[in-house]
Amino acid sequence: MEQVGLAATSDVTLWSLFMEAGLVVKLVMVGLVAASIWTWAIIVDKTMSYGRVRRRLDNFEEIFWSGQSLEELYRTLSEQKTTGMGAIFVAAMREWKKSFERGARTPIGLQQRIEKAMDVTLARESEELESRLGSLATIGSAAPFIGLFGTVVGIMTSFQAIAGSQSTNLAVVAPGIAEALLATAIGLLAAIPAVIGYNKLSGDANKITGRMEAFADEFSAILSRQIDEKLQPRQAAE
Known part of the structure; x- marks a missing residue:
């Protein structure tokens, strides 16, 4: 009897467990x-994608x-x-050129429009970086509970089998x-x-977004100085 039990348990493999499971499990x-x-x-795609984004940022800054x-x-990038x-x-320069072509007169209004154009573009780029990360968060939080649901159903089925066979032998229960x-x-x-991938990739996305925000601030300061240089003589002449 003991040899039969050992033979039964030795035949248990992952595939056999799956095939013998109920439909729900x-x-x-x-x-x-x-x-x-x-x-x-997602993890592999995002890791490779973030690497390409970093290289593009480095090349552009250079x-x-x-x-x-x-x-x-x-002209080259447009x-x-x-x-x-x-x-x-490109978004900032496009707004810059449109405003001067239309005869911009107030530096504050022009600066606000340029910053708004950069903010909209930055939000779009950030959204692209974080796309599909929500799927990782959902899987990380829901998968253990879904697995637990399958376990509960499987154990209930096992208890029903025990009751039907009226035997608590380990070879029957295991x-x-x-x-x-x-x-x-x-x-x-x-x-x-x-969970690990979401935390790592979210951190990488935040760092990349931080680099773009820092550039937007620096470029806004550069354009602000050029706006003053262009508009102040015009205002003085008027």
């Missing part, structure tokens, strides 16, 4: 595995502070799709309990990377 496991795959896809004229840099600091720069606990394990397998 199977659906829970499949959903959690899909969530885990989606989690890793060009911007190299002494190249703002007009020339604007003809191509820009992101990050480049998008903020597979049902194991398949129930497998749902919790898969839930944790999905949740742990999601």
Whole structure:
């Protein structure tokens, strides 16, 4: 009898546990595995994306502070799709040129319009950086509870099997309990990377956004000085 019990338990594998699980537990496991795959896809994609964004920021800063004229840099960037600091720069310069073409007279109003244009672009870039991070937060918080739900259902099914067989032999009980606990394990397998990935990627996104905000402030100061230089002689002549 003992040898039979050992043989039964030796045949228990992850695949056999999944195949012997009830329909609800199977659906829970499949959903959690899909969530885990989606989690890793987001983490890998965002890690690579943030690396590209950092390189673009470094390249733009190198060009911007190299002494190249703002007009020339604007002509170059306005003809191509820009992101990050480049998008903020183009938005500010576009508003600058439109305002002077329309005969801007008050430096305060012009400065406010330029800052508003940069703020809108910065918000759009920040939103793009943080896209899909909400999915990681949702998976990280919900996956353990979904796995626990599958465990509860599995244990209830096991107890029903025990009652039906009227036996509490470990060889009878163990597979049902194991398949129930497998749902919790898969839930944790999905949740742990999601939580760690969300915290890491959120921090990276905040650092990148901080760099863009710092550039926007510096560029706003540069344009403010140029606004004063252009408008003060005009106001004095009037």
